[in-house]
Amino acid sequence: MKELTIDVAVIGGGPAGMAAALEAERLGVKVALLERNFELGGILQQCIHDGFGLQRFGVSMAGSSYAQKFINEIEKAEMQVFLDTMVLEITEEKTIYACSSQEGMIRLQCGAIILAMGCRERTAGQILLYGHRPQGVMTAGSVQRYINMEGYLPGKKAVILGSGDIGLIMARRMVLEGIEVKGVYEVMSSPGGLTRNIVQCLEDFEIPLYLSHTVTRIRGKHHLEGVTVMKLDGERKPIPGTEKEIDCDLLVLAVGLIPENELSVQAGVEMDERTRGPLLDEDYMTSIPGIFAAGNVSLVFDLVDYVSQSGEIAAQGAVKYLQGKIDSNPEYEKVQYEGNVQFVVPQRIRKGEKEKEVVFFLRVKHPARRAELICTEKEQILVKKKLPTAAPPEMLSCQVKISPGQSPKVQIPETGNSEE
Amino acid sequence: MGEKIQQFLKQKFPEISITAVADARNIVTLSGECESWQQLVDVGHAVAKLENVKNVVSDMTVRGMEIPGRDYEALAREGEKKGVLAEADVVIVGLGIVGCAIARELSKYDLKIVAIDMAEDVATGASKANNGGIHHAGGVKPGTLKAKLSVRGNRMYDQWAEELGFDFIRCGDLLYVEDEEDIDGLCEEFKIALKNGDYRPQLINGEQALEIEPKLADYGRKPVMGLWLPSQGRVHTYEVAVALIENAAMNGVQVIFQCNACGVYTEEGAVTGLLTDQGVIRTKYIINAAGVYADDISAMAGDRCFTIHPRRGTLAIIDKSKKPMFDHLTGRFISAAKQKRNPESKGGGMEFTPSQNILIGPSAVERPDKEDVETTAEELEFIMKINENPEVSERDIIRIFAGTRPADFSEDFVIGMSPIARRFINAAAIQSPGVGSTPAIAEMVEQIVLENAKQEGMEIERRADFNPIRKRPVRFAELSHEEQDALIQERPEYGRIICRCETITEGEILDAIHSLVVPASIDAIKRRTRAGMGRCQGGFCQAKVLEILARELGIKHTEVTLHGKGSNILTEENR
Numbered sequence: 001m002k003e004l005t006i007d008v009a010v011i012g013g014g015p016a017g018m019a020a021a022l023e024a025e026r027l028g029v030k031v032a033l034l035e036r037n038f039e040l041g042g043i044l045q046q047c048i049h050d051g052f053g054l055q056r057f058g059v060s061m062a063g064s065s066y067a068q069k070f071i072n073e074i075e076k077a078e079m080q081v082f083l084d085t086m087v088l089e090i091t092e093e094k095t096i097y098a099c100s101s102q103e104g105m106i107r108l109q110c111g112a113i114i115l116a117m118g119c120r121e122r123t124a125g126q127i128l129l130y131g132h133r134p135q136g137v138m139t140a141g142s143v144q145r146y147i148n149m150e151g152y153l154p155g156k157k158a159v160i161l162g163s164g165d166i167g168l169i170m171a172r173r174m175v176l177e178g179i180e181v182k183g184v185y186e187v188m189s190s191p192g193g194l195t196r197n198i199v200q201c202l203e204d205f206e207i208p209l210y211l212s213h214t215v216t217r218i219r220g221k222h223h224l225e226g227v228t229v230m231k232l233d234g235e236r237k238p239i240p241g242t243e244k245e246i247d248c249d250l251l252v253l254a255v256g257l258i259p260e261n262e263l264s265v266q267a268g269v270e271m272d273e274r275t276r277g278p279l280l281d282e283d284y285m286t287s288i289p290g291i292f293a294a295g296n297v298s299l300v301f302d303l304v305d306y307v308s309q310s311g312e313i314a315a316q317g318a319v320k321y322l323q324g325k326i327d328s329n330p331e332y333e334k335v336q337y338e339g340n341v342q343f344v345v346p347q348r349i350r351k352g353e354k355e356k357e358v359v360f361f362l363r364v365k366h367p368a369r370r371a372e373l374i375c376t377e378k379e380q381i382l383v384k385k386k387l388p389t390a391a392p393p394e395m396l397s398c399q400v401k402i403s404p405g406q407s408p409k410v411q412i413p414e415t416g417n418s419e420e
Numbered sequence: 421m422g423e424k425i426q427q428f429l430k431q432k433f434p435e436i437s438i439t440a441v442a443d444a445r446n447i448v449t450l451s452g453e454c455e456s457w458q459q460l461v462d463v464g465h466a467v468a469k470l471e472n473v474k475n476v477v478s479d480m481t482v483r484g485m486e487i488p489g490r491d492y493e494a495l496a497r498e499g500e501k502k503g504v505l506a507e508a509d510v511v512i513v514g515l516g517i518v519g520c521a522i523a524r525e526l527s528k529y530d531l532k533i534v535a536i537d538m539a540e541d542v543a544t545g546a547s548k549a550n551n552g553g554i555h556h557a558g559g560v561k562p563g564t565l566k567a568k569l570s571v572r573g574n575r576m577y578d579q580w581a582e583e584l585g586f587d588f589i590r591c592g593d594l595l596y597v598e599d600e601e602d603i604d605g606l607c608e609e610f611k612i613a614l615k616n617g618d619y620r621p622q623l624i625n626g627e628q629a630l631e632i633e634p635k636l637a638d639y640g641r642k643p644v645m646g647l648w649l650p651s652q653g654r655v656h657t658y659e660v661a662v663a664l665i666e667n668a669a670m671n672g673v674q675v676i677f678q679c680n681a682c683g684v685y686t687e688e689g690a691v692t693g694l695l696t697d698q699g700v701i702r703t704k705y706i707i708n709a710a711g712v713y714a715d716d717i718s719a720m721a722g723d724r725c726f727t728i729h730p731r732r733g734t735l736a737i738i739d740k741s742k743k744p745m746f747d748h749l750t751g752r753f754i755s756a757a758k759q760k761r762n763p764e765s766k767g768g769g770m771e772f773t774p775s776q777n778i779l780i781g782p783s784a785v786e787r788p789d790k791e792d793v794e795t796t797a798e799e800l801e802f803i804m805k806i807n808e809n810p811e812v813s814e815r816d817i818i819r820i821f822a823g824t825r826p827a828d829f830s831e832d833f834v835i836g837m838s839p840i841a842r843r844f845i846n847a848a849a850i851q852s853p854g855v856g857s858t859p860a861i862a863e864m865v866e867q868i869v870l871e872n873a874k875q876e877g878m879e880i881e882r883r884a885d886f887n888p889i890r891k892r893p894v895r896f897a898e899l900s901h902e903e904q905d906a907l908i909q910e911r912p913e914y915g916r917i918i919c920r921c922e923t924i925t926e927g928e929i930l931d932a933i934h935s936l937v938v939p940a941s942i943d944a945i946k947r948r949t950r951a952g953m954g955r956c957q958g959g960f961c962q963a964k965v966l967e968i969l970a971r972e973l974g975i976k977h978t979e980v981t982l983h984g985k986g987s988n989i990l991t992e993e994n995r
Binding site for chain 2: 086102154177
């Protein structure tokens with residue numbers, strides 16, 4: 001077994017992992033980047049559409065181009081990159097066991113670990129799709145992979161369930177490939193994806209979006225022959241009599257993403273039920289000191305720019321940890337939130353350290369107009385931000401200066417202008 | 421007899437008119453129109469329960485309903501054009517666990533055996549959609565073939581698992597009661613287990629129950645009495661079927677997939693051949709293990725002696741991160757009278773697979789279509805009511821699926837040589853406790869063949885070179901890191917993880933593809949290796965498995981299927 005000692009090991013070579021690895025190296029520590037695929041970039045490699053990097057680079061580019069910018073940097077860097085390498089186990093002592101066909105098993109003893117495994121898509125089983133189980137029911141990411149990476153079409157007539165961003169992107173992509181897209185059906189009463197994607201991918205291509213609808217039955221023993229869709233009531237129960245039969249040979253599922261935390265859980269990291277990612281502090285350190293998390297493994301972001309940013313935050317934290325600047329048995333102050341807030345990350349802040357800048361990421365529970373994002377400490381307002389519009393798919397962020405002993409509260413007061 | 425039955429039916433079902441005709445074997449054929457499918461099934465059951473009735477054949481119809489069936493004539497026309505496909509001594513029709521077991525059992529002998537299935541792989545019917553129980557005999561009616569074979573089959577599993585290298589856990593079943601009212605029912609189950617000859621059933625008090633399963637207390641259960649049935653075990657049924665057919669193939673059995681039986685040739689009342697859509701297989705023996713279609717195959721031999729009425733069961737698999745509540749199969753016993761369930765099949769409960777996935781179900785619903793394996797919201801709701809685990813909710817389900825049990829109206833196995841077509845042997849209507857009974861079913865069929873051969877003056881010799889051992893495939897995830905390292909050094913393919921949820925390597929997939937019985941679809945690979953069986957359900961690995969299958973089998977990407985003909989994953993190359 002190959003044995004290595006490393007300062008910081010980053011698990012996952014997608015946008016979070018690449019940004020974390022580069023930042024850690026820039027700060028002067030010895031870095032290893034472990035990626036399970038044969039190339040770096042993660043899921044960005046199959047995102048050949050435009051719209052990445054506007055926040056970070058000020059230009060909009062394809063996902064693969066965004067990834068390439070980081071890959072170029074990494075090629076110039078000194079870090080050790082392990083491709084085709086799958087991490088099988090992380091121990092609490094920060095030992096990583098990974099396997100690769102070139103190296104065999106690798107045992108890495110790490111000073112700090114950054115988890116950046118990304119997320120996966122929810123599947124037919126998880127959303128309780130009923131009926132037959134034929135070929136032709138696929139997640140949007142799988143369809144994207146088959147079309148963009150492998151060069152094949154998985155069907156000719158498609159229905160999309162869920163209006164998550166990948167589903168919207170794939171609606172447009174499929175139309176461009178000559179697949180008839182019969183409509184996007186969304187369980188919720190508001191879209192799951194970003195407004196710009198609704199406009200650019202559906203409206204511009206005249207693809208209908210049906211809110212408060214779902215697929216109630218899958219038809220076809222061997223290959224998908226069609227689906228039944230129904231309208232839903234306020235409690236998201238199908239309304240009898242609204243059944244509509246649609247012929248299709250492809251049902252694309254864009255029904256949400258789940259952080260991929262099997263390794264984190266196995267290592268013993270404490271999880272947050274709401275984000276389905278680890279419980280994090282302001283340096284994105286998990287409940288195990290020295291193990292950090294970044295990108296979609298910590299919470300599902302909407303924009304890759306934030307994912308990269310979170311990678312950098314985690315890397316700075318990891319280096320701080322290596323320098324002994326983080327208490328190895330810290331006490332925490334919980335970050336409070338109220339009003340129209342679904343969750344806030346980080347969920348807690350270490351007590352009694354010097355003044356620091358903390359970046360909060362949060363999502364609203366329901367769409368709102370002319371709302372305000374306020375961060376307070378007792379009666380004092382630390383930050384106030386106007387939100388002309390806010391919707392659950394869009395990640396909000398705010399940067400707050402926090403002094404020792406302060407316990408911040410994040411709130412978006414209900415304005416009465418919600419668009420239910 | 422027929423008239424008596426008709427009168428009985430007139431009383432019991434006055435709203436319909438059913439004709440009953442009994443033959444010399446006391447097999448009763450019913451015809452007439454019923455008002456619903458459930459009523460048709462009820463009529464069949466009612467008649468089958470009458471004294472002296474051996475079994476029931478249904479020609480009954482349902483008002484306003486076309487009962488789905490297969491078009492065998494079209495298949496026969498196809499096959500007749502093709503000439504002789506193979507020469508054999510024995511043809512086995514249907515490769516669920518039962519067909520695979522018979523193939524393996526008979527491969528001990530110097531016989532040319534051809535085993536066929538209509539699907540692209542083994543275990544694609546009931547064998548892939550059941551909960552893998554190796555049942556104790558507490559729930560089986562004494563005196564039935566089921567009772568006899570399940571007790572014997574259960575005991576044979578240890579040797580099978582050892583020889584064939586499949587996962588088998590003998591977890592035992594602990595039934596307990598918290599309500600004094602249920603004690604009588606529990607004692608009754610104990611008596612049944614004893615009478616059937618089940619292995620060491622024990623009636624125990626509440627304290628002993630807590631000793632066997634201390635976690636009962638953690639959940640606030642207060643057993644007042646228990647029944648401990650140590651014989652209960654669990655397998656992955658499809659894995660057992662794969663192990664059996666691989667061992668059979670090692671010993672010379674020829675396997676043909678996507679091959680549909682559509683006619684039986686007889687001469688002077690004895691089998692001479694089987695017509696399939698791929699051509700004729702000349703054979704002396706036909707063994708009918710065709711599951712839900714076994715009644716059709718028996719009819720082809722001119723012997724209509726039972727009817728299969730498919731009974732659908734829905735199951736839910738729970739993410740591995742949720743652990744079973746108990747170490748043994750443990751369940752609160754509730755007297756049958758209190759349960760509102762299908763009286764012919766109680767369905768399942770909270771179970772777990774040998775890979776420690778919680779399995780909930782199955783339900784039990786009569787359906788007219790033998791291939792109706794649809795899941796429904798109602799059935800899921802039904803099985804989720806069984807869920808007692810406070811940690812588990814619908815949110816933890818990774819897959820819901822359903823299968824159909826091949827039930828006949830006597831609700832017993834139909835195993836035996838046909839008196840109408842000699843050398844045609846039924847191994848049919850195998851439903852719960854079918855998986856546990858399978859070793860004994862195979863043995864019984866073996867005896868029938870040997871006895872017949874003796875009577876007909878044929879000599880069947882044991883093969884000196886029969887090898888009962890099928891090695892357990894490499895399971896990378898189960899090895900220590902040192903062993904994993906050694907394996908990768910020897911064969912680098914084991915270092916490439918294809919399915920990340922279940923940690924399945926390319927090496928394991930290659931081993932499966934290059935085995936004697938080639939798994940030529942994505943689902944077949946899943947059943948061999950578990951790739952795609954985890955929480956992402958193939959979301960990440962399907963494309964990789966597809967690539968490997970295309971490469972190794974030398975076929976186009978667009979030719980790879982999910983589960984055989986008509987289920988191609990990709991339709992065409994893109995622009």
